[in-house]
Amino acid sequence: MSPILQMRGVEVCYDRAIHVLHGLNLHVPEKGIVALLGPNGAGKSTTLKAISNLLKAERGAVTNGSILFEGSPIVGKNPAFLVRSGIFQVMEGRRLFTQLTVEENLRTGAYSRASSSLSANLELVYQYFPRLAERRRQKAGYLSGGEQQMVAIGRSLMAQPKLVLLDEPSMGLAPILVQEIFGIIQNLNKQEGLSVLLAEQNAVMALSIVQYGFVMDNGRVAMEGPAEELRRDQSVKEFYLGASEKGEHQSYAAILQRKRMAARERQREAAGH
Amino acid sequence: MNDLAFAVELTITGVLIGLLYSMIALGFVLIFKASSVFNFAQGAMTLFSALTLVGLIPLVGFWLALVGAVLIMCVVALVAERVAFRPLIGSSPLVIFMATIGLAYILEGFAQMVWGTQPHGLKLGLPVDPLKLGSIFISKSDLISAGVAGVLVALLIVFFQYTKIGLGLRAIANDQIAAQSVGIDLRKVWAIAWILAGFVALVAGMLWGSRIGVHFAMSLIALKALPVLIIGGIESIPGAIVGGIIVGVAEALGEGFIGPYVGGGVQDVMAYLVALIFLLIRPYGIFGQAAIERV
Numbered sequence: 431m432s433p434i435l436q437m438r439g440v441e442v443c444y445d446r447a448i449h450v451l452h453g454l455n456l457h458v459p460e461k462g463i464v465a466l467l468g469p470n471g472a473g474k475s476t477t478l479k480a481i482s483n484l485l486k487a488e489r490g491a492v493t494n495g496s497i498l499f500e501g502s503p504i505v506g507k508n509p510a511f512l513v514r515s516g517i518f519q520v521m522e523g524r525r526l527f528t529q530l531t532v533e534e535n536l537r538t539g540a541y542s543r544a545s546s547s548l549s550a551n552l553e554l555v556y557q558y559f560p561r562l563a564e565r566r567r568q569k570a571g572y573l574s575g576g577e578q579q580m581v582a583i584g585r586s587l588m589a590q591p592k593l594v595l596l597d598e599p600s601m602g603l604a605p606i607l608v609q610e611i612f613g614i615i616q617n618l619n620k621q622e623g624l625s626v627l628l629a630e631q632n633a634v635m636a637l638s639i640v641q642y643g644f645v646m647d648n649g650r651v652a653m654e655g656p657a658e659e660l661r662r663d664q665s666v667k668e669f670y671l672g673a674s675e676k677g678e679h680q681s682y683a684a685i686l687q688r689k690r691m692a693a694r695e696r697q698r699e700a701a702g703h
Numbered sequence: 704m705n706d707l708a709f710a711v712e713l714t715i716t717g718v719l720i721g722l723l724y725s726m727i728a729l730g731f732v733l734i735f736k737a738s739s740v741f742n743f744a745q746g747a748m749t750l751f752s753a754l755t756l757v758g759l760i761p762l763v764g765f766w767l768a769l770v771g772a773v774l775i776m777c778v779v780a781l782v783a784e785r786v787a788f789r790p791l792i793g794s795s796p797l798v799i800f801m802a803t804i805g806l807a808y809i810l811e812g813f814a815q816m817v818w819g820t821q822p823h824g825l826k827l828g829l830p831v832d833p834l835k836l837g838s839i840f841i842s843k844s845d846l847i848s849a850g851v852a853g854v855l856v857a858l859l860i861v862f863f864q865y866t867k868i869g870l871g872l873r874a875i876a877n878d879q880i881a882a883q884s885v886g887i888d889l890r891k892v893w894a895i896a897w898i899l900a901g902f903v904a905l906v907a908g909m910l911w912g913s914r915i916g917v918h919f920a921m922s923l924i925a926l927k928a929l930p931v932l933i934i935g936g937i938e939s940i941p942g943a944i945v946g947g948i949i950v951g952v953a954e955a956l957g958e959g960f961i962g963p964y965v966g967g968g969v970q971d972v973m974a975y976l977v978a979l980i981f982l983l984i985r986p987y988g989i990f991g992q993a994a995i996e997r998v
């Protein structure tokens with residue numbers, strides 16, 4: 431399948447001085463669902479903001495590389511234009527409009543769309559999240575964390591996107607709610623044909639619903655592969671899932687060391703071909 | 704005349720003048736909602752628009768002059784947004800505030816250059832005789848001015864609450880980056896907020912100009928908006944109305960009842976006195992929104 435999103439050698443800088451992404455390569459297939467994993471500060475959110483061009487508000491900029499959406503370059507495009515083109519980011523921490531009602535929040539999602547499709551889209555969102563229908567007139571700031579995440583995802587659906595960028599939707603939610611939300615994300619991918627790029631620290635959950643994953647470390651993709659492969663991979667397990675086969679605690683540095691050696695080996699193999 | 708009738712008359716006058724204060728405050732509220740910035744140039748915009756109107760009236764007559772002033776304020780707003788504020792997206796509010804100071808000086812200088820520095824009268828042809836209700840006298844021109852202000856405010860509230868751009872403005876006021884993430888075009892919404900602020904400045908300049916004449920002290924009227932904003936809350940349209948009315952009534956009653964004992968001049972102090980009290984008991988104003996914190 432041809433990719434809906436392709437990032438090649440992307441570098442991002444904050445304040446013209448702080449280099450955060452160092453040549454990132456990543457792709458999302460059309461109608462695919464892909465995870466972007468990595469520890470705190472790896473650069474997951476930065477990657478998503480580079481795609482949706484929300485870096486400027488934080489004085490960040492893409493300084494090198496290319497980002498293609500449906501084959502066309504999108505670096506530097508106005509965020510509103512990108513939403514209209516079909517890219518929608520659900521930001522980390524949900525970022526609802528706390529002073530607006532649930533339904534008003536959903537309507538902001540449709541800002542880039544003609545108002546004729548508004549009520550049909552609202553119906554669709556309420557179908558996926560019946561709980562929101564009951565709370566439609568409530569101020570979003572007073573919802574529970576899980577309900578807020580539902581509004582955030584529902585708001586993205588209102589824009590009829592082709593690709594959603596989800597930034598840690600599991601953050602701060604109870605495991606059962608995470609399961610519910612991830613189930614819905616999976617359904618949206620299957621039923622609505624939505625392409626999904628899912629940034630997560632919760633690697634176990636993420637790898638259970640995606641087809642493919644990229645593991646980031648320090649502004650680069652350290653590893654990538656089909657979900658089952660990553661699930662089985664020992665260093666991913668140890669690093670991100672916190673489980674070691676011997677059952678003993680491994681230091682962060684030791685895991686990194688092994689990972690680097692493995693990466694070098696792979697490089698040597700690749701060079702050998 | 705008995706004290707009660709006097710008090711009623713003062714209160715009514717206070718409400719009417721208060722609505723004119725609200726008009727000035729409204730311009731600040733609009734820009735603050737859209738960009739979380741205190742627009743230092745609002746007073747200068749008021750002066751500039753009034754001078755433009757007064758300057759155009761002898762050339763083309765009132766109605767064409769009004770249309771012309773509206774168009775010119777649109778251009779000013781768009782140019783200000785494009786040249787000064789769009790490049791500053793993501794800058795700290797302080798930087799943008801300084802840009803509004805710059806804009807204020809440019810507007811005042813430009814107005815001076817084009818229309819000169821002498822004061823002008825502005826005759827709107829409002830009736831000068833008062834309306835008599837029993838023993839109470841009310842200025843008809845104040846009544847009409849307040850009516851115009853009231854209609855404008857009502858339109859703005861409807862605009863904010865029930866239109867798509869109004870929704871966008873409220874979203875931006877709540878979380879600017881999130882607003883960008885959902886596809887609200889900051890540049891478009893800002894441009895519209897500036898146009899609205901320019902329009903409000905024009906109406907305020909026109910109504911105030913007909914009361915006190917059009918001259919450079921007009922940009923100081925903006926100072927009257929400060930206590931109004933403190934009392935009502937800087938991001939609330941109803942707050943601007945209620946705050947304006949409170950200031951107007953406090954001034955009128957203070958001047959009428961306390962003034963005679965202290966030799967007048969109470970009027971100018973009252974607004975700040977009331978604002979001070981509000982700062983102590985409700986620092987974000989009557990309608991100001993305390994942030995909803997819940998994660």
Ligand SMILES: Nc1ncnc2c1ncn2[C@@H]1O[C@H](COP(=O)(O)OP(=O)(O)OP(=O)(O)O)[C@@H](O)[C@H]1O
Nearest residue numbers: 444448450469470471472473474475476477488631
């Ligand atoms: N506005 C900013 N200015 C300067 N540095 C920043 C800025 N935003 C992020 N960074 C830095 O960039 C790096 C990557 O941050 P980013 O938020 O992309 O990580 P992340 O993978 O999303 O982490 P988390 O899992 O904690 O959300 C971090 O080292 C962070 O300190």
Ligand SMILES: [Mg+2]
Nearest residue numbers: 474475476522
């Ligand atoms: Mg992050």
